Amino acid sequence: MSKSRPTILICDDSLLVRKKMKDCLNEYGDFNIVEASSGQSSVELFKQHDPDLVFLDIVMPDKNGIEALKEMMEAKKDVKVIMLSSSGTKSHLKAAMDAGASDFIQKPWEKSQIEHIIRNIFQEGV
Amino acid sequence: MYSQYFGNYLLNKGLISPEQLTDALEYQRSVRLKLGVIAVNAGYMTPSQVEEIHNMQKRIDKRFGELAIEKGYINEQQLEEMLATQKQGHLMLGQALIDRGHLTIDQLQDALDSYKKEYGMSTRQFNVVRKDDSEEIEQIFQSYGEALLGKMYSDYVTLLMKNLIRFVDDYPTVEINQLKSDVTARWFTSQEIFGKININTAITCDTDVFVTFAARFAQEEITEPDELAQASVGEFLNLHNGIFLVNMSNNGVELEMHPQQVEENYTFTNPGKAYIITCSMTWGKFDVLLV
Numbered sequence: 001m002s003k004s005r006p007t008i009l010i011c012d013d014s015l016l017v018r019k020k021m022k023d024c025l026n027e028y029g030d031f032n033i034v035e036a037s038s039g040q041s042s043v044e045l046f047k048q049h050d051p052d053l054v055f056l057d058i059v060m061p062d063k064n065g066i067e068a069l070k071e072m073m074e075a076k077k078d079v080k081v082i083m084l085s086s087s088g089t090k091s092h093l094k095a096a097m098d099a100g101a102s103d104f105i106q107k108p109w110e111k112s113q114i115e116h117i118i119r120n121i122f123q124e125g126v
Numbered sequence: 127m128y129s130q131y132f133g134n135y136l137l138n139k140g141l142i143s144p145e146q147l148t149d150a151l152e153y154q155r156s157v158r159l160k161l162g163v164i165a166v167n168a169g170y171m172t173p174s175q176v177e178e179i180h181n182m183q184k185r186i187d188k189r190f191g192e193l194a195i196e197k198g199y200i201n202e203q204q205l206e207e208m209l210a211t212q213k214q215g216h217l218m219l220g221q222a223l224i225d226r227g228h229l230t231i232d233q234l235q236d237a238l239d240s241y242k243k244e245y246g247m248s249t250r251q252f253n254v255v256r257k258d259d260s261e262e263i264e265q266i267f268q269s270y271g272e273a274l275l276g277k278m279y280s281d282y283v284t285l286l287m288k289n290l291i292r293f294v295d296d297y298p299t300v301e302i303n304q305l306k307s308d309v310t311a312r313w314f315t316s317q318e319i320f321g322k323i324n325i326n327t328a329i330t331c332d333t334d335v336f337v338t339f340a341a342r343f344a345q346e347e348i349t350e351p352d353e354l355a356q357a358s359v360g361e362f363l364n365l366h367n368g369i370f371l372v373n374m375s376n377n378g379v380e381l382e383m384h385p386q387q388v389e390e391n392y393t394f395t396n397p398g399k400a401y402i403i404t405c406s407m408t409w410g411k412f413d414v415l416l417v
Binding site: 013014015016017019020059060061085086087088089090091106107108109110112 | 181184185186344346353354356357358360361364365367368369371372374375376380381382383384385
């Protein structure tokens with residue numbers, strides 16, 4: 001992993017959500033962006049690319065985001081995972097935080113929320 | 127039972143053109159005082175606080191006033207004052223049509239009378255449905271025998287209308303009916319909600335509406351029913367159902383949902399107890415199925 005070009009993994013089964021997130025991230029820095037469209041591929045790509053930051057949907061095919069989060073945390077405990085879901089129910093929030101998520105953003109997100117996260121995690125600018 | 131907004135009725139009857147309706151709606155919006163504007167004028171909130179609340183409303187199904195109070199920007203008394211001011215400045219569609227010269231007051235009155243008569247609605251029902259009153263929608267479901275689930279279906283449809291306004295059209299109208307037969311759809315976008323209550327939800331439409339819907343929701347140039355279009359309509363349903371789940375969770379009912387699916391040329395077999403919500407937009411019609 002190049003420190004000068006952080007890797008961000010976007011996990012969402014919706015092509016639209018991934019595109020919007022990619023467009024948004026490209027406004028805030030130069031990132032190596034990896035996309036996953038299912039829970040299973042999220043975990044596989046996580047292990048393959050060792051990302052600095054993960055945006056993770058909850059409702060996905062194959063494996064839901066909470067299950068994927070648990071496997072990611074087992075592989076790398078200090079990874080920053082931001083849950084990004086339309087379904088921010090109390091049980092989802094609790095499950096995500098218990099499993100080690102850094103934050104939970106309910107869709108549709110605002111660009112300013114993503115900018116805030118990027119600035120906090122990559123403080124020196126990218 | 128039938129519920130439909132008046133503007134759409136005028137369109138369907140050929141009493142006004144789509145351009146005239148759009149013009150009247152834009153005029154109506156331009157003269158209606160927004161709570162945010164009232165709050166700023168009154169010195170209760172700053173423009174950035176108003177913007178913050180507007181952004182929150184895209185994610186949270188609450189009214190402007192509720193959120194402003196929760197954030198501590200205004201108190202209950204100030205909200206009441208603001209609502210009273212807004213009421214004075216509110217302009218109904220009928221008045222907007224008259225002001226813009228698209229209908230005379232006599233034509234408007236005739237159209238209103240015909241509308242109420244045609245759909246068997248009392249003046250009270252007419253006014254209430256126009257105000258998007260979920261209790262009246264609940265009564266529609268209860269009239270179909272949904273004694274236990276009427277409130278939940280009503281909440282679903284009311285939220286649907288709000289989300290259509292938020293994301294794809296300024297002036298949606300809905301018609302609620304029991305589904306009597308199977309449905310064959312060119313585009314069938316579905317998502318299953320499960321838990322203590324199971325609900326299958328779906329959006330069905332033809333290609334033109336599918337593409338327009340997708341482009342409006344995504345705010346992207348979409349001209350074909352391609353993968354991005356399918357993702358867009360699917361994401362709308364996912365977003366709407368997600369917010370519905372959050373609302374249910376806040377009321378103590380935890381539900382889950384499966385990923386959304388999009389299928390082409392799909393025939394839905396009616397299980398015998400289902401509802402079809404016909405949604406009329408200014409740009410086309412589609413159906414939402416609730417099973």
